[in-house]
Amino acid sequence: MRLALIACCLGLPHLASAEDPKQVVYAEVLGKAGEYGLGYEHSIAPRLSLGVAGSYALIRDQQLVTIAPYIHIRIASRNEHSLFAEVGAAFVHSHVPSPVANWGGMTDDGGGGFLSLGYQHTTQRFVMRATASAMVGEGGLGPALGLTIGVRP
Numbered sequence: 001m002r003l004a005l006i007a008c009c010l011g012l013p014h015l016a017s018a019e020d021p022k023q024v025v026y027a028e029v030l031g032k033a034g035e036y037g038l039g040y041e042h043s044i045a046p047r048l049s050l051g052v053a054g055s056y057a058l059i060r061d062q063q064l065v066t067i068a069p070y071i072h073i074r075i076a077s078r079n080e081h082s083l084f085a086e087v088g089a090a091f092v093h094s095h096v097p098s099p100v101a102n103w104g105g106m107t108d109d110g111g112g113g114f115l116s117l118g119y120q121h122t123t124q125r126f127v128m129r130a131t132a133s134a135m136v137g138e139g140g141l142g143p144a145l146g147l148t149i150g151v152r153p
Contacts (some may be wrong), residue, residue, distance in 0.1 A: 024127050026150025028053060032068040032090060032114055032129065041150075047074040051086075065093040068114070080123060086116040090137070112137025114144070125152055 022043035029036050033053035041051030049072040055129035057064045070088025077083070091111050098105040129148040134141060 013111065015076070022049075023133060024051075024150040024152055026047075026127065026148050026149040030068060030144060031146030031148060032086070032133065032144075033066045033117065035091075037068070037151075038068070039148075041072060048072070061077055061096055061099070063095045063097075064073065067091045070114075073121075080121055082120045082122070083121055084118050084129075086131070086133075088116070089113050090135070090138075110138045116145075116146075126150065 019101070024041040026039050026041070027036070028039060031053065032039055032110075033055040034057055035037065037053045037055035039051055039053035039061070041049045043049045047087040051070050051072055053066075053068045053070070055064075055066045055135045056064075068088055068090040072087045073085045073087075075085055077084045089111060090113065092109070092110045094106075094110070096106045105149070112135060114133050114135045116133040118129050121128045127148070127150040129150075131144075131146045133146065135144050136142075
């Protein structure tokens, strides 16, 4: 799983071409992929995009890999400003390695969903976003705020 995430992240810049400004490669903080993440988004219609964000986090000894596919919907826009919504799923793989012999550690997989509402400022080359989200999963329902900065290759 970790290798798949790393391969995906390393391959993202090669997926985008300069001839297609409908693509965004971005980094986010406190967003849909956890405390930080990398993502890719591709526009399939004037107001609709498909995207995926992923992250790898090491919290003490716990290793977390998150993949979050989503749909990005532009609700309203004026010039370079827009209001958008995102709806998607989050898949998380957690592993705690064993600190002692004769125990293999602990591994768990889980999933959830999120609904986000946000503001986007777009220039010819850059995309900046701020989002407020509601996330639901095994731990219940919780709020999240996120910041994103991206580039259109």
